[in-house]
Amino acid sequence: MKIGNARSIVAGFALAALFTSSALADGVVNIYTYRQPDLIKPVLDAFTAETGIKTEVLFLDKGLEERILAEGKNSPADVIMTVDIARLTSAKEKGVTQPLVDDEVNKLLPSEYRDPEGHWFGLTKRARVIYASKERVKDTAITYAELADPKWKGKICMRSGQHDYNLALFSAAIAHWGPEKTEEWMKGLKANLAKKPDGGDRPQAGAIAAGECDIAIGNTYYVGLMRNNDKDPKEKEWGNAINVLFPTFENGGTHVNISGAALAKYAPNRDDAVKLIRFLASHKAQQVYAEKNYEYPVEPGLEPSETVKAFGTLNADTLPLVDIAKGRKAASEMVDRVGLDDGPNS
Amino acid sequence: MLTGGNNGGEVIGAAGIPNGRPLPVKRLRHPLHSAFALAIGFVVVLPVLSLAFVALSGTGEDWPHLIDNVLPGATRTTIALLAMVATLTTVAGVACAWAVVAYEFPFRRVLSWALVLPLAVPPYLAAYAFGEFFQYQGPVQSLVRSLFGFETIRDYWFPDIRSTWGTAFVLGSVLYPYVYLTTRIVFLMQGRNIADVARTLGARPARVFWRVLLPVARPAIVAGVALVLMETINDIGAAEYFGVRTLTVAVYTTWLNRGSLEGGAQIAILMLVLVVLLLVAEQWARRRQRFHAGRGTHLKVHPSRVALKGWARYALPTGVALPILCGFGVPITVFGQYASRRLEQFTSPDVAKAFLNSLMTASITAIVTVAIALFLLNAQRLSKGRAMAATVRLASVGYALPGGILGLGLLFVLARFDNVVDGFVRAQFGFSTGLLLTGSAAAVVLACTIRFVALAEGAIRSGMEKLPGSLDEAARSLGKTPSQSAAKVLLPLLRPAILTAAVLVFVDTVKELSATILLRPFGFSTLATYVYENASRGVPEEGAVAAIVIIITAMVPVVLLSGALVRDAEASL
Numbered sequence: 001m002k003i004g005n006a007r008s009i010v011a012g013f014a015l016a017a018l019f020t021s022s023a024l025a026d027g028v029v030n031i032y033t034y035r036q037p038d039l040i041k042p043v044l045d046a047f048t049a050e051t052g053i054k055t056e057v058l059f060l061d062k063g064l065e066e067r068i069l070a071e072g073k074n075s076p077a078d079v080i081m082t083v084d085i086a087r088l089t090s091a092k093e094k095g096v097t098q099p100l101v102d103d104e105v106n107k108l109l110p111s112e113y114r115d116p117e118g119h120w121f122g123l124t125k126r127a128r129v130i131y132a133s134k135e136r137v138k139d140t141a142i143t144y145a146e147l148a149d150p151k152w153k154g155k156i157c158m159r160s161g162q163h164d165y166n167l168a169l170f171s172a173a174i175a176h177w178g179p180e181k182t183e184e185w186m187k188g189l190k191a192n193l194a195k196k197p198d199g200g201d202r203p204q205a206g207a208i209a210a211g212e213c214d215i216a217i218g219n220t221y222y223v224g225l226m227r228n229n230d231k232d233p234k235e236k237e238w239g240n241a242i243n244v245l246f247p248t249f250e251n252g253g254t255h256v257n258i259s260g261a262a263l264a265k266y267a268p269n270r271d272d273a274v275k276l277i278r279f280l281a282s283h284k285a286q287q288v289y290a291e292k293n294y295e296y297p298v299e300p301g302l303e304p305s306e307t308v309k310a311f312g313t314l315n316a317d318t319l320p321l322v323d324i325a326k327g328r329k330a331a332s333e334m335v336d337r338v339g340l341d342d343g344p345n346s
Numbered sequence: 347m348l349t350g351g352n353n354g355g356e357v358i359g360a361a362g363i364p365n366g367r368p369l370p371v372k373r374l375r376h377p378l379h380s381a382f383a384l385a386i387g388f389v390v391v392l393p394v395l396s397l398a399f400v401a402l403s404g405t406g407e408d409w410p411h412l413i414d415n416v417l418p419g420a421t422r423t424t425i426a427l428l429a430m431v432a433t434l435t436t437v438a439g440v441a442c443a444w445a446v447v448a449y450e451f452p453f454r455r456v457l458s459w460a461l462v463l464p465l466a467v468p469p470y471l472a473a474y475a476f477g478e479f480f481q482y483q484g485p486v487q488s489l490v491r492s493l494f495g496f497e498t499i500r501d502y503w504f505p506d507i508r509s510t511w512g513t514a515f516v517l518g519s520v521l522y523p524y525v526y527l528t529t530r531i532v533f534l535m536q537g538r539n540i541a542d543v544a545r546t547l548g549a550r551p552a553r554v555f556w557r558v559l560l561p562v563a564r565p566a567i568v569a570g571v572a573l574v575l576m577e578t579i580n581d582i583g584a585a586e587y588f589g590v591r592t593l594t595v596a597v598y599t600t601w602l603n604r605g606s607l608e609g610g611a612q613i614a615i616l617m618l619v620l621v622v623l624l625l626v627a628e629q630w631a632r633r634r635q636r637f638h639a640g641r642g643t644h645l646k647v648h649p650s651r652v653a654l655k656g657w658a659r660y661a662l663p664t665g666v667a668l669p670i671l672c673g674f675g676v677p678i679t680v681f682g683q684y685a686s687r688r689l690e691q692f693t694s695p696d697v698a699k700a701f702l703n704s705l706m707t708a709s710i711t712a713i714v715t716v717a718i719a720l721f722l723l724n725a726q727r728l729s730k731g732r733a734m735a736a737t738v739r740l741a742s743v744g745y746a747l748p749g750g751i752l753g754l755g756l757l758f759v760l761a762r763f764d765n766v767v768d769g770f771v772r773a774q775f776g777f778s779t780g781l782l783l784t785g786s787a788a789a790v791v792l793a794c795t796i797r798f799v800a801l802a803e804g805a806i807r808s809g810m811e812k813l814p815g816s817l818d819e820a821a822r823s824l825g826k827t828p829s830q831s832a833a834k835v836l837l838p839l840l841r842p843a844i845l846t847a848a849v850l851v852f853v854d855t856v857k858e859l860s861a862t863i864l865l866r867p868f869g870f871s872t873l874a875t876y877v878y879e880n881a882s883r884g885v886p887e888e889g890a891v892a893a894i895v896i897i898i899t900a901m902v903p904v905v906l907l908s909g910a911l912v913r914d915a916e917a918s919l
Contacts, residue, residue: 036879038879056869057868059875062598062602062864063753063754063757066754066757067757067761070757070760070762071781072765073765074778074780074785076781076868090605160589196506196508197589198508198587198589199508199587199589201884206483207482210483210499211498211499212482222884225884231688232887328604329603329604329605332599332603333411333604336416337411339419342591
C-alpha cells in the first residue's frame with residue numbers, strides 16, 4: 001500500500017508535466033465551445049491561415065459557464081462559442097463574458113443579432129422548419145399553429161421538447177400567443193405525435209422516410225448535411241425523402257435561432273480574441289459557415305448555399321431574440337406540465 | 347461458511363468458542379495511519395460535499411414545479427428501471443455463472459470468458475447500437491417484414507426499444523457481467539464444497555441451488571447488483587437517447603433548461619440519500635450472517651461438472667450465449683459495420699492520440715484507485731471505529747452520482763484549490779502557478795479515481811469478506827505488526843480481488859465520458875470524448891472506429907481477468 005501511494009504521487013507529477021498544455025503561449029486564442037470542434041474547424045482554420053494566430057478548442061457539452069466561473073481570474077478561456085440564444089444570454093447573466101464594443105464588428109453584424117452592450121454576437125442563423133414527406137404531404141404551407149390541428153393526428157415526429165431548439169421555438173410561441181394559448185397548442189401538438197419524442201433532428205427525417213410519420217420539426221442545416229452526405233447513403237435518402245416547409249406565426253415569420261460567440265470575462269489573450277471575433281463576423285467566415293455548415297449567414301445580403309436556397313425563401317420572425325431567451329424556463333416547465341415528452345398515449 | 351447466529355463483530359476461529367463471543371484481542375492503534383485514511387476518505391467525499399453545499403444554497407423555488415410535474419413520474423420511471431435492470435442482471439448473471447461452473451457442455455470454456463465481454467461496451471454506445479438494430483430500417487424489423495410480408499410500419503406492431511423496458515434491456519445487457527463475475531467466484535470457491543455436503547445429505551440439485559448455493563452467494567450477488575444499480579442510476583446516455591425521463595434526466599433539465607444548478611443538485615443529493623438508505627438496509631438485513639469459510643476445509647478434489655445429455659447439451663450453451671449476443675454482439679455488429687467503411691481512421695493520429703490518453707488515464711486511475719481502496723479497507727480493518735467505517739462507506743457513494751454532476755462538484759473544489767495555491771505562490775514568490783489541477787489531465791484522473799473508488803472498494807471488500815478474520819490474527823499472534831501481516835498474509839490472498847478491482851476501474855475509466863468532458867484540459871481527447879463529439883453533432887458513424895477501439899481496449903483486460911480469476915479459483919480448491 002505504501003508503494004501504491006508513492007506511485008500515485010509520482011504519477012500525479014508525471015501527469016501534470018505530460019498533459020499541461022501550452023495553451024497560454026503567445027499567438028493563441030483559447031476557445032471554450034458548446035459547438036462541436038468539427039463544425040467550427042473550417043472557420044478557425046481560415047482564421048489561422050489569415051492571421052497566423054493559432055486556436056485551441058475545448059468542447060464541453062454542459063457546464064461551460066460553471067467551469068469559467070470556477071476557474072476565475074486564472075481561466076484560460078478567451079472566446080466562448082455556442083448555439084442557441086438562451087445559452088448566449090445566460091453566459092452574459094452568469095457573468096462569464098465581457099463587453100466588446102468594436103466598430104468593425106458592429107458594422108458587420110446587424111444589431112438584432114448582437115447584444116446591445118457587446119456581451120455576445122450572433123454569427124449564423126438557422127430556421128426551425130417543418131420536414132414534410134415528399135410522398136404523402138401535398139400541403140405547400142403549414143403554420144406553427146396548424147401543428148396542433150387534429151388533421152395531423154398520429155403524423156408528427158419531433159425530438160425531445162426539452163432540447164434547446166424546441167425550447168426556443170416554444171418560447172417564441174409564448175411571446176407571440178401568450179402562455180395559455182401556447183399550452184393549449186402544445187397539448188394539441190402532443191396529441192398529434194406519432195411516437196414519443198426522441199433522438200436528434202435527423203432521425204425524424206429518417207422516421208418520415210420509413211413512414212412512421214408525415215411531418216417533423218427540425219432545423220434547416222440538417223437537411224443540407226443529409227442531402228450532401230456522400231459517406232452514408234441512408235442519410236441522403238432521408239434528406240431526399242422530405243421537403244422543407246417554412247412555417248410562420250400569424251403576423252410574424254419563421255422562428256430563427258442563432259449560433260454565436262462571446263468574449264470571455266478574463267480573456268488572457270484579449271487582443272487576439274477580438275481579432276477572432278472580427279474574423280468570425282467577416283464576409284469570408286460567413287461564407288464558410290454558409291457553404292460548409294449550410295447555415296444562414298447573418299451578414300445582410302449574403303446568400304446561403306445552393307442547397308439551402310433550394311428550400312425556398314426564409315422570412316425570419318422579427319421577435320427580438322432576447323425575448324425568446326427570457327421565456328426558456330417557462331417553456332421548459334410547460335413541456336413538463338403538458339407531458340410532451342411522454343408521447344401521444346399518456 | 348454460513349454461520350448464522352453469531353453476534354456480529356469479528357470472530358476468531360469461528361468454531362469452538364463459547365457463546366460465539368470474540369476473544370479480546372488488543373487492537374494496535376495507528377493515529378497517523380487513521381488520520382491519513384480519514385483525510386483520503388474526506389478528499390473522496392469532497393465533490394459530494396461541494397454539491398451538498400450548492401444544494402443548500404438553493405431556495406427551493408424549483409420544487410413546486412418538480413413535485414407537480416416532474417418527480418412523481420421520474421421517480422416511478424427510475425424505480426421501474428432499477429427493478430427491471432436488477433432482475434435482468436441477477437437472472438442472467440447468476441444463471442450463467444451457475445451454468446458454467448456446474449455443467450459441462452460444448453464451448454463452455456469460451457463462453458465462460460466471453461460472458462464478461464459486454465462489460466467493455468459503454469451503455470451510451472450500447473443504447474445507440476440497440477436503437478439502430480431494432481429500429482424500423484434495422485435488420486430485425488426488416489427481417490420481420492420480409493418474413494411476414496408486411497409493407498409499411500402501420501402493418502404490424504413491434505415493441506419500441508426507445509422505452510423504459512428498452513433502456514432496461516440495454517443496461518441489463520451490458521451490466522450483467524458485474525453480477526456474473528462476483529457470483530461465479532463464489533460458486534467456484536465455496537459453492538461446490540457445501541453443495542457436495544448438501545448432496546450427500548440427499549438434497550436434489552435444484553434444492554441445493556435454491557437452499558444452499560443462492561444464500562451463500564447472496565453477498566456476492568448483492569455486491570454485483572449494487573454496482574449495476576449505481577451504474578443504472580447515474581446513467582444519462584442511454585436514458586436520454588431513448589427519451590426515458592429518469593431522475594438523473596430531471597437533474598440535468600433542472601440545471602440546464604431551467605437554469606437552476608441548485609435545484610439539480612438538490613435532486614441529486616436526494617437520490618444519493620436513497621442509495622445510501624438502500625445500502626444500509628441491505629447490510630442490516632444480513633447483519634447476523636457471515637459468509638466466509640470458517641476454517642480451511644476446502645476439498646482438495648475437483649468435483650466434476652455434470653455433463654449434459656440430449657437437447658439440454660445444446661440448449662444450455664445457446665441460452666448462455668444469448669446475453670453475450672445482446673450485450674456484445676449487437677454493438678460490435680452496428681459499430682463494426684460503420685467502422686468497416688472508415689478503416690482509414692484506425693491509423694488517424696487523432697484516434698491514436700485519444701487512445702493513448704485513454705490508456706494512460708485508465709492505467710493511472712486503476713493504480714491510484716486500488717491503492718486508495720486497499721488503504722481505506724486496511725484502515726477500517728485495523729481501527730474498527732464507526733467513524734472509519736462510515737468514511738469508507740461514504741467514500742463509495744459518489745459512484746451513484748451522474749458523472750457530469752460529480753465532475754461539477756469536483757470542479758468547484760479543484761478550481762478553488764488551484765486558485766488558493768496560485769494566490770499564495772504569487773504573494774510569496776511572485777510567480778503564477780496557474781490552474782495546476784483543473785488546467786491539466788490530473789483533474790480527469792482525480793475525477794475518475796473518486797468516481798470509481800466504489801468499484802475497487804467493493805471488489806476488494808468482497809475478496810476480504812471471503813477470508814477468515816483468523817488469518818492475519820494468526821500472523822499477528824506470531825509477532826507481526828498489523829501492516830506486516832496485511833502485506834505478507836492478506837495481500838497475496840487478495841490478489842484476485844485486487845486484479846478484479848484494477849480491471850473494473852480501468853474499464854470504467856476507458857468508458858467514462860461526462861466527468862472527463864467537463865474537466866479535461868485543452869487538446870486532451872479520450873476515445874470516449876472523441877466518440878461523443880461525433881455523436882452529439884448527429885453523426886455517430888464518424889465515431890465508430892473510436893467506439894470499436896474503446897471496446898477492444900476494455901475487452902483485453904476483461905478477458906485476461908476472466909481467465910486469471912478462473913485459474914486462481916480452481917487452484918485454490
